[in-house]
Amino acid sequence: MRGLDLRRKSLRQASVVLHLALLCSAVALAQSSPQSFSADIVSRDSGGVSLGATAKLHAANHKARIELGGAADDFFLSDADAGTALFVRSAQRLYLDARQSTPLTRIFIWVDPRDPCRQWQAAAITAVVLGAGEWHCEPVEQAILNQHQIIEYRVSMPDGQSSYGWVDSMIGFPVKWQSADGNLFVLENITPGAQPANLFSIPPDYRKLDPKALLERIKHSDVWVDSPK
């Protein structure tokens, strides 16, 4: 419990640092209750210092697209209704299940503002990050920022580690996340507005990667051990 208390204290300190960012976000969101918007996802350490990594988020119609930036034109697509998360490699014109490729597709997804835990748990199951044991999620606090209700949730993983998520209940989307290691992912520069539909679809000529042939080749090596008959 003491460990948890300390983490909460650290969380409070970090929250102070981030109030400005959240305030800016809320101001933007206060213009409307958008069903679509774009934003930057910024990573910060537990002291609020930027980790230098920024991703671009596009969100619309229960779908989210997260672009990693950098030279590779790669992105992740999540669909809250379908319960899918895909990793799209544009240069290679292929896609695959995102699974554990990034934590972002398990966090920044459209959620039911009254019960985001359900979608977060579903995303964790899709990503196959839940081991044996109990997964727990509950609201712990709420606040009003510029007419937006921000609800804080604690998510406890089966390994006993806890993360915290803040959901803007007016739009049904997380705006901040603190992982168990104390690092933060924060939405900044939120810009309401329609997003092009093609951002959320996979071009028809892209293929889904299937590792079956790799498995067949490996079965001819000593790496593969057949079970006795």
Added chain:
Amino acid sequence: MRMNGRNHLAWGASAVLSFSLLATTVGFADDKAKDNDAADAAKTESPIKHVIILIGENRGTDHTFGVYKPRGKHQTISNILSKGIVNEDGTPGPNFSLAQQFLVKPQPLYYVGAPKAAKAAYGSTGQMPQPNTNGAPIAQGESGAPFVPAFLAELATIDPSPDFNPLTNTILTTGFTALPADTLDTRIPNAGVLPNGPFVLQGANISDDDYTGDMTHRFYQAWQQSDCSVANATKANPTGCLNDLFPFVMATYDLSDNTVPAVQHNFSEGNEMGFYDAEQEQASTLKTLADRFALSDNFHQSFQGGTGANHFMLGTGDAGFWSDGNGNPITPPANQIANPNPAAGTTNKYTADNNFSNCSDFTQPGVAPIVSYLEALPYRPEPNCAEAHYYMLDNTNPGFYPNGFRAPAPAAQAMIPPSPVRTIGDALNEKSISWAYFGGSYNDAVALSNDAVTAGTAGTLNSSTALAEAALADPAHALGVAYCQICNPFQYATSIMGDTAQRTAHIKDTVDLLADIQAGTLPSVSFGKPDGLLDGHPSSSKIDLFEAYVQQVLDALEAHPKLKAETVVFITWDEAGGYWDSGFIQPIDFFGDGPRIPLLTLSEYSTGGTVNHTYADHVSLLKFIERNWKLRPLTDRSRDNLPNPKMRDDQPYVPKNMPALSDLFDMFDFNHQVKQPFLQ
């Protein structure tokens, strides 16, 4: 570029770009990190502060260096060229008949020395089995090697594995057979009419860049192929192993019906007799290293048979056994117990080709012939079989998954329960000497294991199957199926794998080996094992892919001259893979030794293209570590207790004091340091 990589890693995403980050940094760093090398503090008997042992798959000495002429002054080598079995161009030589292979009339029980009267040379009675494409890829694949080039590029960007690099990108796309599956390998010149003896894997349609057919390489088969009997003993070959039943055993152990048409399940056939011609630039990277450094032509696989048991011996100097998971031997399930006696009505079909035997019990099938042979040897080696212990003779997955998950029902999952056998890792830990096992694609295997645990399959399935199922659902980590679980002797050990801190500290990926070299944090002792794509195993890999893996490690080391100066890189193999070899074999106990495999010793103190003849096997690598860091033998029964050989002047390959194993120190001249590039 580094910033881009860091950004991606900060998101946890990829993994994907960690390789590009690595590729950027390797080669540009100076050697400042070496100044903080913690391994320097450990007292050593020699100037060597770091040992790297790189282990390939399934190549024998004559198979790889059979046609090789030492470059060192006054150096000699024992191989099929020096014996006149073949000529320098690989064609049959004046003494070709020394390598002739035999078939054996049906016998009532399993044997390791065939009765002379029952043997007949191929040629006089039937044709020697011919080479087969057995399992080799028939075409390029979308996600299996050899890859369609465009798909390889995809994999390279999806997976951070250092498998995909400029050295491998081309050769991972080449070498398919373009022949029907499991058929006569007509790429080999004269296939179909090859005479009784070894044949060169070289011609207009075949080279060291081609996938070739595999062959079975298992314990009882290997003993039988060696054809050992004191009745065959000579001064040069006092243990009487003739090595003349290689194709025969392959052609019969799985042949269930002697009538025509035969019902046969494996197609190993004559593949055992294939070899490369190093003098014609086959396996040229290995040849260059032999030219510049030191090669042993009397180094042996420590265990008759296959991968798992040989790696286990490499890590422990001993054999694993079936236990209750708490160190107490128990009897394994019946479907794990071997019975190599021929089934009724067959020439040599094994009744139960399984993985475990209690060799302390002479009444167990297959045991008495081997133990009787050992007892008949003039030096009477102990079988070293503890009472009521069922030893792991053939490949069996460890009781731990790569992520440390302990299989809850090992008997039902066909996984050997966690092992209490002490490892070299335990000994190094006790002396606070740093070490690590670097397994190719290990990180992906951990991810797949996590998937399997979550899915529940890790609790019910064998780990190979569970990881394969996970790979289908998690393609970003699919390469994890290529991580070799049975190659990691520490994955069997409760003391390492059952302890999260130990596992995370010591069990790592190839990418970590390269990073440690780069950062100056290379452990004192490192084991490097490529994954299944690069390990050089016939059929699933190629010898030039293992060469590429070796070169990647050597290139990284080359960029750090201070580190290189106090490092030895041993390059060897787990076993000969079923390939025939002409060398002398010294039986040490029930488990081996087996045929020769190459050992290359690369350091600034082992140069000049020398060839060392002192008898050695995998356990010699343990002995080197133990002598250099002043460790005691691992246990009172481990093979590292054996003395160094006293070699005979008149018979330079046969120790006078058998059984004996070299500690390899005589491959070095620590008074003579030569700086030279590995390969450039």
